Amino acid sequence: MSQSTLRIDPKWETHLRPQYMKVAVLLAPSRHHLASRLYSKHLLTASEEEEFNKLSKSKSEEEVAKEILCVLRKQSVGSFEKFCEVVSDVGDPTLDDVVKRLRQDSIERSLPSHSVSYVCEESVSLSSESTSNPWPSIRRNFTFLSERLPMSPFFIGCLYEKELLSEDEFKMLTDDHIVREQKIRFLLVDILPRKPFVMFTSFCEILDCVGQSHIADRLLENPLEVKLVPEVSVRRSEIANLQKEVELLLVQVADLDREKRAAVEVERQRADEAEAKATKAESERKKEEVMRKGEQLTNLAMRLKFLPLDEINDSLSSWTQWNVHMPHDSLEYNGMGEIEGRLVVGGDDGNLHVFTYEHDKWDRFVRKNGDIWNVVCHQGVCLVCVEDEDKDQFVIEQFYLNEDKKWRFLTVLPNELQLEAVSVALHDNSLYVVGGRSKSGERVNTARVCDLHSGHWYKMDDMQTKRRSCSSVIINNTVFVGEGETDEHYCSNIVECADVRDRKWRTIPSTTTYWPTLTSVSNRLVVIGGMTQQMFGSPSNIVELYDERSTKWLPLPLMTHKRWLHAAFSTQNGELITAGGEGGEHSIESLKCD
Template identity: 30%
Template sequence: MDERWDTHVRPILRVLVKILLPLALRDGLFSDDLLTREEYERIKTYDNAEGTRQLLVSILPRKGPDSFDRFLNVLKTTKGQEHIAQTIMGNTKRKRKRNESRDLSSESNEKYGKLKRELKKERKEKNHWKMVATGLREKFSMGSHNLKWEISKPNIPINLCWPFGRVAEFNEVLHVGWVDRILQRKEGAWEGENHHLPGIDNIWGVFECEEKAYVMHGHGPYREQCQTISEWKSETRELQVLTKIPDENQLDARSVIGHKEKIYLVGGRSDRVDCFDITKREWEPMKKMKNEREWCSLAVIDDKMFAGGGGNKSGPSNSVECFIMEEQKWIEIKPTTNKLCQLSSWNEKLVATGGYDEEAGEHSNCVEFYDKPSGEWLPLPPMNMGRDGHGVCTTKDNKLIVVGGRGIGAWNKVECLKL
């Protein structure tokens, strides 16, 4: 990588974020082969600040030893961006003269580290006051900045590193599906960790639909075959088969959710969506998503189904799209802050918890909600520990519950946030 990205661009990144217009540049960058088609489309989904940061930090510096010079040439030939090339070149000349007798690499690393710490502090303060100032809109307006996550005891008796989509509450009892058993937390104690369900190879989803509990699971030696959806009888701890998923709908890595007597299967290393009508006992294909997804996170609010996170051919994702059931169409909304976060519905808001912070290189404790009027993700109080792949659900008494997941100390921990 050309060291000038570190020595001459990063120190003035805060200025460039304000004045650079990535959307005006994308055609020139694409024509000069500095952007692939996928990167070109991705830049279109960001606002100016985030698009600039992605270009200057994640994309262009990795385009080869001549990427810096090619980037300057594109700036010079892009209307309205010529002065930015002069700004960077002027900054380059001043840097070179000032650092003739210094170790450029050492100095730039020190300045970049200082700048990164300042930006992190500024971002933290900005998020706090943004949360207080906006009042988190409507129901989140009353003292929401004083909310705090609490560790809910007792701990889960099994380490759950990947329970997403398998956590739900039925009849005021928290249920967690894991491999071939369903754990239940009743009156402050966990039950069922040693109760293996006969004939079950792997549980893929635990969900509620019209006040009934359902489980999606696989049979036999291959988890992607013989997929079945069953009703869960909590009193007898038995599964009663509702429907066998048709062979053409059996895809690996699918996610499931229920809404108004219908069950939706989403993704599965594809963009497919299939719906099962519980009343009619019939399957029908739905409008395909805009993106292929595997193990995505799902939530339903006001007859709108949101699908986000998970992964695709390009790796982990933070994109989110919304299926408007009445119109039978998908629209994209602003991506979440982190990839691999989990979506849920809480107080009629779309909430994203955890995920993986690529910049920090660690599991995130970030919690945010989507503010529809502004189209922005606004912060909520962070969890006590970072995690991804966790399970999440909303309880009848208005609590947001997260369970297990990958992260230091998170495997067997349950956290709770109450408004």
């Protein structure tokens, strides 16, 4: 037995335990006064008193009194006498009788008159061979036992301790979902009669221990059927130890239950705090997003000088023809950009062509093998989607104009992007690759994103339209994809867009021309040139700007030359530049939009 058990006042076990239920019933009407008086005598803590006051609103008087007695039985030596004093001070005559009953030695009073043994007078000297099974007396007294037999947890625990019950039988008899009548029938009909007859004496001992000696006497009354009942020795120390162990287990169960409820409450509080933090963080995020969008709209309005969209066309000049021509005979160019006073163009000859404004001169930077499918310029670096014919794969390479002017490998396109004629766009250090054509000639609608910091590729939803040789541009966190070839000799005028955050595609109104080139000016989507028909058309010089408010395409000044399969982009100063293409020969022209 532990040291904490030895410090408990033993009178709680010797005086209160045998008449625990009776005392709880008598104390029930005075539970309110009792809890406050016990607190004043330091027998209850403030939290325990508050807990009992709360229980009185949801539980019966008798249940609250039982809870109080359960807590008191853990008190130290001397607490029992303090409890008796508190009960006497209430001034209730009924409670005075309770005090008198408590101060008697109830263990002595609960033992039978013959104290220690049951022996049948005529059979003491008989040998074990002449004995018969005593358990039939239980079946003959079934009605008597079913009405009077206690089925308390203490009684069932004693049966289990004396090995009259197996672990499964103990769990069944302590199951609150099974009614008392079923438990008694199971005990008297199915369990006890199958036990060895020598255990009958243990059963009688337990009845004595729980104050039911009259039931034990009734079972031993018939000498005709029971020729020999072995001597039963009731040892006070064993009974007291068994009672203390059972009560200690009950106290431990109550402590564990309180600890569990406290842990659940702490967990609930933590969950509430976490939810509050998450709500606050979401609110801050939405606030920042609204402020960012407001700043973007303000910048856009300033760039457009607050002109209505239907007046923008009137403020624009006409296209200006450059005196410079493209450097080689090819009419098709795949991507165009500007880096610090130099115009960069990717040609279908597999080379990078750079025009320096200051020197009025073209330079060519040769790649050894493979075609260039797209060019993107950013912070002094050209990102180029190329075909590596030696390794038979498509890769992304870098070309630094401001340093050693050498090609550097960046990353390999994933297996699903090992395609020709893809389109590439750059936004916030993320590279977007869409569309293309497989080596078998099939058009695809795949879309992937590469984080240039980590080199990882991420998947977007597939586009609604399969296409190759399309063009793409990103405006205000939205990627637009248009034009291209959807089937053999079949041009497309379908434009799709997706937010770079949710990556879900949707369509906007189709363009007037087919297979135009997409770019942007002052954060507005612009399409340039294209074909007049879906199949076997001729190049066009139409230029259109998309109005998101009215979801309509508005006309801009016509180009000087009709163009198809040309390159186009806009400078930071808001100037549209287009070059090459069928119909445009080798010319370059521009349109100032400020």
